[in-house]
Amino acid sequence: MASKFSPKVDLKGPVLSRAHPEPRRRVEGLLLALWLLATLGCNLLAPLGDSFSRPVTPTRKARATLTPTPTQGKPTPTLYPTPDPSLTDSDGDLFPDEVEVIMGNDPFVNECLQQVGCGGTAVLTPSGIMNVVIALDASAGMGGEIPSGTRMDLAKAALSQYIESLPPGTNVGLLFYGHRGSREESDKAESCAAIDLVYRVGPVDRVTLKAMLSSAPSVGWAPVAGSLLAAQQALSGREMQTNRILLITSGGDNCGGDPCQVVKEMRQSGFTTTIDVIGLNLDYSAIEPLQCVANTTGGVYYSAPTADELAEIWEALQWRENHWFETESCLAPSRDLYLSCRQDELSQFTEWADSTGWTQDHLDQFAAITQALAKEQTELAVPLTPTPMSTPTP
Numbered sequence: 001m002a003s004k005f006s007p008k009v010d011l012k013g014p015v016l017s018r019a020h021p022e023p024r025r026r027v028e029g030l031l032l033a034l035w036l037l038a039t040l041g042c043n044l045l046a047p048l049g050d051s052f053s054r055p056v057t058p059t060r061k062a063r064a065t066l067t068p069t070p071t072q073g074k075p076t077p078t079l080y081p082t083p084d085p086s087l088t089d090s091d092g093d094l095f096p097d098e099v100e101v102i103m104g105n106d107p108f109v110n111e112c113l114q115q116v117g118c119g120g121t122a123v124l125t126p127s128g129i130m131n132v133v134i135a136l137d138a139s140a141g142m143g144g145e146i147p148s149g150t151r152m153d154l155a156k157a158a159l160s161q162y163i164e165s166l167p168p169g170t171n172v173g174l175l176f177y178g179h180r181g182s183r184e185e186s187d188k189a190e191s192c193a194a195i196d197l198v199y200r201v202g203p204v205d206r207v208t209l210k211a212m213l214s215s216a217p218s219v220g221w222a223p224v225a226g227s228l229l230a231a232q233q234a235l236s237g238r239e240m241q242t243n244r245i246l247l248i249t250s251g252g253d254n255c256g257g258d259p260c261q262v263v264k265e266m267r268q269s270g271f272t273t274t275i276d277v278i279g280l281n282l283d284y285s286a287i288e289p290l291q292c293v294a295n296t297t298g299g300v301y302y303s304a305p306t307a308d309e310l311a312e313i314w315e316a317l318q319w320r321e322n323h324w325f326e327t328e329s330c331l332a333p334s335r336d337l338y339l340s341c342r343q344d345e346l347s348q349f350t351e352w353a354d355s356t357g358w359t360q361d362h363l364d365q366f367a368a369i370t371q372a373l374a375k376e377q378t379e380l381a382v383p384l385t386p387t388p389m390s391t392p393t394p
Contacts, residue, residue: 092320094298094369094376095349099358103348112341118330129241130321131171131201133231134159134248136216139178139191141250142280143218148307151250151280152218158314159248163209165318173201173234174212177227178220191220192255195230201238224249225257228293232266232273240378243273246317247293252286260292267296267367272375274299278313281305298368339377346373 090097090108097107105111136159142152166172180194181187198212224247231245253259263275276299277290291301304310331338349369353359359366 093345094372095345096365099349099352103345103352105345112338112345113330115341116331116334116338118334118338129169129171129238130244131173131235131238131241132166132244132246132321133173133175133201133234134246135175135177135227135231136213137178137222137224137247137249137251138176138194138216138218139220139222139250140183140218141222142216144250144281146281146305150218152216154304154307154310155248155280156213156216158310159213160210162314162318163204163206163213165321166204167322170204170321171201172199172204172209173197173231174199174209175227175231175234176216177224177230178222179217181220183220188221188255192223192226194220195223195226197230197234201234221255222249222251222253223255223257224253224290225259225262226255228259228262228275229266232271235273239272244299245273245275247275247277247290248280249277249282249290250280251282252289258289260289260296263293263296264364267364267371270371271297272371273297274372276317277301278304278310280310296364296368298372342373342376346370 089095091100091106091110093100093110093112095103095105100107136155138152142155143150146154148154163172175195175197177195178191179196181191183191199209228245228247231247235243235245263271275293275297277294279287279290279301281304282290287301287303293299294301302313304313353362353366
């Protein structure tokens, strides 16, 4: 029997009634509080997570800090900024490593020297002549302090050791620039014109050279571009010999010159001298044009922020000069075979560079390689013998 009791359900009762909004507001307030808490927590934790969540890619500007921190190990000399892999030449045969790999050669072995049995031979009477002009910055920038002393103090000490270690038969010249006047604007014209060959290119007189080095001041402006032109002029008449310019500098040209453009124009006119640059703790803005100078001529730009790094650079340069004489002595009886091998390498390289477009992408480097190889062919075709030269006067 059906019950007559029928409970009445009030759907508008106090629980869901719009007339009593307090519980609904409490829920909404709780949700808002949770959202604010979550947002605040993410912001507070983000700095802690950044260093672990994604790697920091250093910018070129950040890499310009050259002074090592106390926690770093002993620095090693490096090309700076990071060199283009297409320009790296580990075995010194003028062909970039990446090209040698494609050509099927070992980038760490000079195949043509190996083919004629050269390498590691004791130094005999050199069959060629090497001339080195040292262009030393004597501007006010050389008085700047870097770890272990001023730039000039470190340069003088390193150059003295370099002069002592040069192999017999090397001719040396010494050039100062920026060594007169001051950094005052009123002295700029005098200082920018101060470029002097204080020791003419010739046999090494160590006593005289060291005396000239010790007299170098740190006073004026820096005509870097003009100093490179003067260094090349000092090598006039020696075009058929092996010539190098060693530029030691505290910064870029502040006399209105463009070292990179000057060297490119010199190269176009048949200039084949190699220029190596040692930058003594340079600002980033000064590095790129000086690296261009080295790359355009087949040389190397070295960054020397500390005395330790400068010492290692000089060791590398000393080894190179001695190795050059070893190679020259060894090649004497095998020139024809060596030249034939080098000609084959040049033909293979030229064919590859033209077919792949490498020539168009690296015009300056291609010109430097082909000119240097042509010069090598000319020099080695007729053996050169050292000729007596008058003692230079400072």
